[in-house]
Amino acid sequence: MPVHESDVCIIGGGISAAVLALKLSELRPGISITVIEAGNKLFDLENRMRYRQRSIEYAENPWPGDFIEDQTAKGVISRTMAVGGSALHWGGTCNRFSEEDLRLKSMFGLYTDWPIEWAELEKFYCEAERRLGVSGEPSPHPEDRRSEPYPMAAMAMTHNLIELRRWAEKTGIPFQTTPQAKNTQPYDGRAQCIRCNTCTICPTGARYSPDFTFKRLLARKNFALHERTLVRKLVLAEGRPAVAAAQAVHRDRPEEALEYRAPVFVLASGYCWSPHLLLLSACSRFPNGLANSSGLVGRYLCGHAFLSAFIEIDARIYPGMNEQHGLISRQFFRVPRGGGFVRHDLRVWESASGHEPRLRAGDGRVLLGDALLADWRARSRRGTARVRGYYDVHPDRESSLTLDDSARNRWGDPMPAIRHRPDAATEAREPAVREHFRALFDRLAKNDNGKILSTSAGNYWDHPAGGCRMGTDPAASVTDSFGQTHDHENLFVVGSPTLPNAGCTNGTLTFTALTLRSAERIAERFRRNG
Amino acid sequence: MQRRTLLSWMAALGIGRAQEPFPGGQAANLRALARVVLPSAVDAASAADGFAQWVRGYRAGAEMDHGYGFTRLRTKPALPVASYAKQLAALGPEPSAEAVAAALEEAKVAELPRTPDGRHVASDLMAWYFRSSDANDLCYRAAIGRDKCRALAGSENPPKELR
Numbered sequence: 249m250p251v252h253e254s255d256v257c258i259i260g261g262g263i264s265a266a267v268l269a270l271k272l273s274e275l276r277p278g279i280s281i282t283v284i285e286a287g288n289k290l291f292d293l294e295n296r297m298r299y300r301q302r303s304i305e306y307a308e309n310p311w312p313g314d315f316i317e318d319q320t321a322k323g324v325i326s327r328t329m330a331v332g333g334s335a336l337h338w339g340g341t342c343n344r345f346s347e348e349d350l351r352l353k354s355m356f357g358l359y360t361d362w363p364i365e366w367a368e369l370e371k372f373y374c375e376a377e378r379r380l381g382v383s384g385e386p387s388p389h390p391e392d393r394r395s396e397p398y399p400m401a402a403m404a405m406t407h408n409l410i411e412l413r414r415w416a417e418k419t420g421i422p423f424q425t426t427p428q429a430k431n432t433q434p435y436d437g438r439a440q441c442i443r444c445n446t447c448t449i450c451p452t453g454a455r456y457s458p459d460f461t462f463k464r465l466l467a468r469k470n471f472a473l474h475e476r477t478l479v480r481k482l483v484l485a486e487g488r489p490a491v492a493a494a495q496a497v498h499r500d501r502p503e504e505a506l507e508y509r510a511p512v513f514v515l516a517s518g519y520c521w522s523p524h525l526l527l528l529s530a531c532s533r534f535p536n537g538l539a540n541s542s543g544l545v546g547r548y549l550c551g552h553a554f555l556s557a558f559i560e561i562d563a564r565i566y567p568g569m570n571e572q573h574g575l576i577s578r579q580f581f582r583v584p585r586g587g588g589f590v591r592h593d594l595r596v597w598e599s600a601s602g603h604e605p606r607l608r609a610g611d612g613r614v615l616l617g618d619a620l621l622a623d624w625r626a627r628s629r630r631g632t633a634r635v636r637g638y639y640d641v642h643p644d645r646e647s648s649l650t651l652d653d654s655a656r657n658r659w660g661d662p663m664p665a666i667r668h669r670p671d672a673a674t675e676a677r678e679p680a681v682r683e684h685f686r687a688l689f690d691r692l693a694k695n696d697n698g699k700i701l702s703t704s705a706g707n708y709w710d711h712p713a714g715g716c717r718m719g720t721d722p723a724a725s726v727t728d729s730f731g732q733t734h735d736h737e738n739l740f741v742v743g744s745p746t747l748p749n750a751g752c753t754n755g756t757l758t759f760t761a762l763t764l765r766s767a768e769r770i771a772e773r774f775r776r777n778g
Numbered sequence: 779m780q781r782r783t784l785l786s787w788m789a790a791l792g793i794g795r796a797q798e799p800f801p802g803g804q805a806a807n808l809r810a811l812a813r814v815v816l817p818s819a820v821d822a823a824s825a826a827d828g829f830a831q832w833v834r835g836y837r838a839g840a841e842m843d844h845g846y847g848f849t850r851l852r853t854k855p856a857l858p859v860a861s862y863a864k865q866l867a868a869l870g871p872e873p874s875a876e877a878v879a880a881a882l883e884e885a886k887v888a889e890l891p892r893t894p895d896g897r898h899v900a901s902d903l904m905a906w907y908f909r910s911s912d913a914n915d916l917c918y919r920a921a922i923g924r925d926k927c928r929a930l931a932g933s934e935n936p937p938k939e940l941r
Contacts, residue, residue, distance in 0.1 A: 302840075303843065304925050305832065305835075306835070306836060306837070306840065306854065306893070307842055307843060307854075307892075307893050308837070308840045308841060308842060308843070308854065309840075309841035309842055309843045309844065310843065312841055313841075315844060315851060317851065320849070324849055325846060325847050325849060326845075326846050326847075326849065327844045327849045327851065328844075334846070337845070337846070403930065404930050404931070404933055404934055405933075405934060406933045406934065407933065407934055407935055407936045407937070410934060432930065440930070441930060442927040442928060442929060442930070443927065443928045443929065443930055443933060444926075444927040444928075445924055445925065446925075448845065451927070452927070564936065566918050566920055566922045566936065566937050567914065567918075567922070567924065568911065568914055568922045568923070568924025568925075569922060569924075569933060569937065570933065571924075600914075604890075605890055605908040605909070605913065605917070606889065606890055607882070607887065607888070607889055607890040607901065607904070608888070608889070613879075614878075614879035614882055614883070616814060616815045616875050616878060616879065616904075617813075617814060617815055617816055617817055617818065617875070618817050618818050620817075620904075620908065621817040621819075621916065621917065624908075624917050625917055628917055628918065708847065710847075
């Protein structure tokens, strides 16, 4: 059986693995690092303009081959498995959480606190923003103070966003542009954004994706990337609770078992596949799975719920100027004294909703040619704002990932089943949250002759995380604040699984910051000249 | 999977099947249809040619996007090019708006498809054009260039007006 040895073995090849490996290689240039990723390596930047064009013209997958057909989960919200992970096709949004997210218990008597101070996290937010290349503008709220400016000036507001901000701020709610990992100037060897309007397949590299970091790593002699390699089990050392090996299989040689050995293992496979692998690795000494003496591996899966509205207003909006750049208000990250607990962000984007071409007039007549165009123009005189709030929900212990014996991959491994469930306090305040949003949407629609075209509630929790939550108490958490598992001193979990709760805005920057902090702890295990 | 099963799946999806020539003998009828279903400001002949090129570039069996929040893996179905030809022949060289509307009713096309979906050549030609960046510009009489890559500088201004 082929055996691969390295100093640090990272399982999973997404954004967390990329930033962790790069920082480790900088802190300890002498150590060897292997990243194992089950999916394909899609490093063909030169083809992305063509993929983008096929996606626009034919609705084809702009990331061909970014999945594994039989490696899926009930309840998962992304099929992407490739080197770079979901951050290959993310929108690049880099919002920070706020201190409230880390202090739910002590500030509001809800759920739990994080085992890390805000000031400590803020330091690593700055580093994450530098490494990803974030463009942004300061928040108008003093509570959002930063110790460093954004690395790049904010993306210019389009005419559409200027109009929408003017409208939205008539409510008295301050908005700012959303910070994004998109270059507003050439940065870190990547190009300036040229507003292709397809950020999920950025054809120029102006939006950060982890493949750029992996390409840089591959130029180093002590770095190896093993793609198309699925780790199926972690194996403990004889007589001690340390991980000795990762057992894997290469997808092109399914009959051949592989083994990876290292003094340090890091799970960086996301909220789904990290807890899944720990559960799959059950053995006689840990019959409920590795790192699971608390019974919390796969538990407290979190995310945030969301409510949306399309609001038509008197504004000249030209759909398509830069649809994926939007506005955010952080006003509702704080909970007013004496009010109920309702925390959320508030986002606004340009939209064509309600103003799209249609085949039939209101009376059912078929519209063709000039008649269709005239109808379309008549309905497009006003503009539409897409409004969304991600709101803070807290998971119950039963919000879980479990092994589903009824669904197995080609190797017979049970696949995960994911079921999000809010805790009792979250459920109890749901009517008040809905009422709050109804009033908020009405408040927005009061200006510029606004009309709410539609409202909707998300039917899943977005930006999912958790499953290996961090904490100080080994009975109530899976890892410490560095991602080191309580049960196995050489096994770390980094990235989204360690988040106890998912806040009320996008989480990528937060778990990237935490991963950079973990890198320093992992590096301490090796001599500086090691 | 057995080879026979694989081949039957591929046949059903149209994978590996040579794309039938389009518009073949129906080029004139396709242009005539474009004159009826597209705005008069559009060059119907070149739009018809553009649609024909789009049909020829279509790849049955290609992966479709399985983006965030939408996890089912799907592939592009085959385009009914033979049906297109029959529909064009049935509409003839000088189709009236009424005849096109009747054909769409018969094909039970209720809405403009997001992308051409093979139900009728008229609605697919319309979807191909009216969902395009060029049509968006025509509607707003502005050079928005939704699907183009454009500089950030100047984007704070409304797009240039088109006359």
